[in-house]
Amino acid sequence: MILRTLLCCTLAGFAWAAPVRAADHAAHRQPAAPVKSVTKSAALAVGAALDARGHLWLARVDKGRLKVSRSEDSGMLSDPVAVTAESEIVVADGENWPKIAVADNGSVHLTWLQGLGKPMAGHIRYARSTDGGRSFAPPVIVNDDRQEISHRFDSLAIDGKGGVAIVWLDARERKDRGVKGSPETQVGLYAALSSDGGARFGPNRKIAGHSCQCCRTGLTWTADGPVAFWRHVYGRNIRDFSIANLKEGALRRVTDDDWLIEACPHHGGGIAADGQGDLHIVWFTQGSRRQGIFYRRVPQGDFLRGVAGTDFALGEPVRLGDPARQAGHPAVVAQGARVLVSWREFDGQHFSAWAMLSTDAGRSWGPAQRLADAAQAADYTVPLIDARRALVVWNTAAEGLRVLPLREGTQ
Amino acid sequence: MKRLLVLWAVFATFCLAGTASVAAAAELRPFSAGSLAAIQAHFAGKPFILTLWSLECHHCAKELQLLGRLVRENRNLPLAIVSTDSPADAQALRAALKRHGLAQLDTWVFADAVPERLRYTIDPAWHGELPRSYLYDATHRREAHSGLLGEARLTAWLKQNGN
Numbered sequence: 190m191i192l193r194t195l196l197c198c199t200l201a202g203f204a205w206a207a208p209v210r211a212a213d214h215a216a217h218r219q220p221a222a223p224v225k226s227v228t229k230s231a232a233l234a235v236g237a238a239l240d241a242r243g244h245l246w247l248a249r250v251d252k253g254r255l256k257v258s259r260s261e262d263s264g265m266l267s268d269p270v271a272v273t274a275e276s277e278i279v280v281a282d283g284e285n286w287p288k289i290a291v292a293d294n295g296s297v298h299l300t301w302l303q304g305l306g307k308p309m310a311g312h313i314r315y316a317r318s319t320d321g322g323r324s325f326a327p328p329v330i331v332n333d334d335r336q337e338i339s340h341r342f343d344s345l346a347i348d349g350k351g352g353v354a355i356v357w358l359d360a361r362e363r364k365d366r367g368v369k370g371s372p373e374t375q376v377g378l379y380a381a382l383s384s385d386g387g388a389r390f391g392p393n394r395k396i397a398g399h400s401c402q403c404c405r406t407g408l409t410w411t412a413d414g415p416v417a418f419w420r421h422v423y424g425r426n427i428r429d430f431s432i433a434n435l436k437e438g439a440l441r442r443v444t445d446d447d448w449l450i451e452a453c454p455h456h457g458g459g460i461a462a463d464g465q466g467d468l469h470i471v472w473f474t475q476g477s478r479r480q481g482i483f484y485r486r487v488p489q490g491d492f493l494r495g496v497a498g499t500d501f502a503l504g505e506p507v508r509l510g511d512p513a514r515q516a517g518h519p520a521v522v523a524q525g526a527r528v529l530v531s532w533r534e535f536d537g538q539h540f541s542a543w544a545m546l547s548t549d550a551g552r553s554w555g556p557a558q559r560l561a562d563a564a565q566a567a568d569y570t571v572p573l574i575d576a577r578r579a580l581v582v583w584n585t586a587a588e589g590l591r592v593l594p595l596r597e598g599t600q
Numbered sequence: 601m602k603r604l605l606v607l608w609a610v611f612a613t614f615c616l617a618g619t620a621s622v623a624a625a626a627e628l629r630p631f632s633a634g635s636l637a638a639i640q641a642h643f644a645g646k647p648f649i650l651t652l653w654s655l656e657c658h659h660c661a662k663e664l665q666l667l668g669r670l671v672r673e674n675r676n677l678p679l680a681i682v683s684t685d686s687p688a689d690a691q692a693l694r695a696a697l698k699r700h701g702l703a704q705l706d707t708w709v710f711a712d713a714v715p716e717r718l719r720y721t722i723d724p725a726w727h728g729e730l731p732r733s734y735l736y737d738a739t740h741r742r743e744a745h746s747g748l749l750g751e752a753r754l755t756a757w758l759k760q761n762g763n
Binding site for chain 2: 453
């Protein structure tokens, strides 16, 4: 069978591809393409962003260096610019990938996890460019605790007016490592904030203790400031999600799946704020109340402004994807009233990239679209949205990096 | 293809290193698509515990610590331990197994460029959370469990299944 849809054009380093029609699926005859490490999608994980002009920015790892390139014309990529002058372990393996954000003034901001050569140990790194990505200032270590322990799962958000927020999971308070251990995970969500465009960051702040240890975090900027989203631990081992406004600090539980598990799922969720300030979350759970990946609308509320005792009504969870095909690793982005969610499925042999779009701030959804398939190892999907386009960036071992547009106007 | 060749060269070296070591030493074997069937055949008609773990898993060390202690008490504990890391991690895997007193057991490590395929052969309903355990009874009906099993549940199960 011919997979006639892929690769409309293959240019310098990536391909813009049309969506795969369902009937065109399963036509993979490509030879096996190994990844750098046998089991992990090492260095497959990429970061991507659209700037205000609609230019696509990519951050990816190449030979131990983190590099940034951009495309101005939906095709040709600029020559990659190294963010890290020296080689270092830039972890890019699924739940950890380089984050990139581009402000209207042309400043480019990145965070990533620097591996320290032993399991679970890392530093959160930050670097910025103030000349439109032509050069980058030397990276800094964001975590002010410098033990060689777990500081991982960074998220980055900017407000475009000089505000830069970074959150991550941090094990600096972990003391006992024995079998009995502490009733708390001793891992927490930490934050660092800058109000001068990333030139300087304030001291690290602990936002929450007793978080899950190994799930990615999410972060978005709202009218009330940066809001983080992470898998928290309620009681001894219920692993549901929480949000907090980094400026106010109070936690609000936003999922009620009741997933009791004495382990870390390595499978988190994402958050985005729309133009009205409402929040959109996606997540994975195997809780007693629901199992799979889900989307939920979280209306803006006084809670986010730190008004004590106020609450807000959470939207009903919307199931994403096919649980029988291991639908997982969802992500969400929003712009104005447009909300795009994407996820990955696996049928036992091949991965596929899926997405669906809402144009009314998550109140209703267009059909789920199967955008592409992968013959071998695959990164998570990276959704991108602006007023004109809804795209999914997907890096896969056999096919390379693809930029997959959604079909619009079919809702 | 070149990287695949390098990969398998590393892997072959790692297998040879395993067999060339002291005769009594246990092996760290590649876990491939047919490995679960082979493990089940090895334990035909007998109950056993299949434990999946990783170096990157925070809770797995605790699970291995418990299993190591139980193995010291019962050298014939019917146990198949499978790492979801890669053959390239062999050295670190052996060190971790040794640290937990499990070096004398035959164990396995995922060996596939798409590890999700191996995961799927074990259980399509498993999303990769670790540690993951399967408690097989003598007829090989199995109970799946994500997260630490806990000593109480494990010893109760062992007792119930004649160990």
